[in-house]
Amino acid sequence: DAGVTQSPTHLIKTRGQHVTLRCSPISGHKSVSWYQQVLGQGPQFIFQYYEKEERGRGNFPDRFSARQFPNYSSELNVNALLLGDSALYLCASSARVYNEQFFGPGTRLTVL
Amino acid sequence: AQSVTQPDIHITVSEGASLELRCNYSYGATPYLFWYVQSPGQGLQLLLKYFSGDTLVQGIKGFEAEFKRSQSSFNLRKPSVHWSDAAEYFCAVGDMNRDDKIIFGKGTRLHILP
Numbered sequence: 515d516a517g518v519t520q521s522p523t524h525l526i527k528t529r530g531q532h533v534t535l536r537c538s539p540i541s542g543h544k545s546v547s548w549y550q551q552v553l554g555q556g557p558q559f560i561f562q563y564y565e566k567e568e569r570g571r572g573n574f575p576d577r578f579s580a581r582q583f584p585n586y587s588s589e590l591n592v593n594a595l596l597l598g599d600s601a602l603y604l605c606a607s608s609a610r611v612y613n614e615q616f617f618g619p620g621t622r623l624t625v626l
Numbered sequence: 627a628q629s630v631t632q633p634d635i636h637i638t639v640s641e642g643a644s645l646e647l648r649c650n651y652s653y654g655a656t657p658y659l660f661w662y663v664q665s666p667g668q669g670l671q672l673l674l675k676y677f678s679g680d681t682l683v684q685g686i687k688g689f690e691a692e693f694k695r696s697q698s699s700f701n702l703r704k705p706s707v708h709w710s711d712a713a714e715y716f717c718a719v720g721d722m723n724r725d726d727k728i729i730f731g732k733g734t735r736l737h738i739l740p
Binding site: 549554556558570614616 | 729730732
């Protein structure tokens with residue numbers, strides 16, 4: 515079975531631009547969470563979606579937004595990119611809330 | 627607030643030696659605890675988890691961890707490390723009361739000497 519997939523693998527943007535990252539959960543999983551991992555740090559929670567509804571939000575500015583589609587895939591959007599947004603963005607899916615999360619390989623975002 | 631502390635940023639052990647990675651957590655209720663491993667440029671792989679029951683948890687790749695409530699610890703152990711175990715290890719606690727988020731420690735980088 516396919517695991518969590520994310521696209522693109524790598525992305526280079528300049529300050530002020532906008533970026534959209536995509537995630538496809540494991541088949542049958544209805545919950546998707548997003549994490550940001552800055553170099554040398556552990557991942558930090560950004561959002562969780564379940565059944566297309568936002569269930570949790572971490573301590574990130576409003577420039578970060580996300581949504582979940584009827585097929586349970588998800589997008590993470592970041593507006594007005596800053597240099598500090600450079601990070602590995604990880605997506606995780608779980609069958610339902612309060613369940614084990616499975617992580618994708620991540621999208622490496624570099625902001626110049 | 628929930629938090630996870632991994633006091634060792636780097637650890638170096640010789641191949642074949644035993645390993646223990648330390649983890650302390652702060653959480654108000656019975657925690658959901660995890661250990662993840664991350665190889666360079668890769669995503670996170672779950673090694674093991676503790677939700678309830680037996681406090682000694684067996685995981686993949688020969689790893690185990692012991693939940694000690696009195697010490698708020700969840701240390702990861704392996705009796706004999708292999709060169710392929712060199713990676714970053716993250717301890718994490720699941721905040722399952724509200725939004726299902728996972729709170730990670732800052733990680734411990736494991737180096738293996740031949």
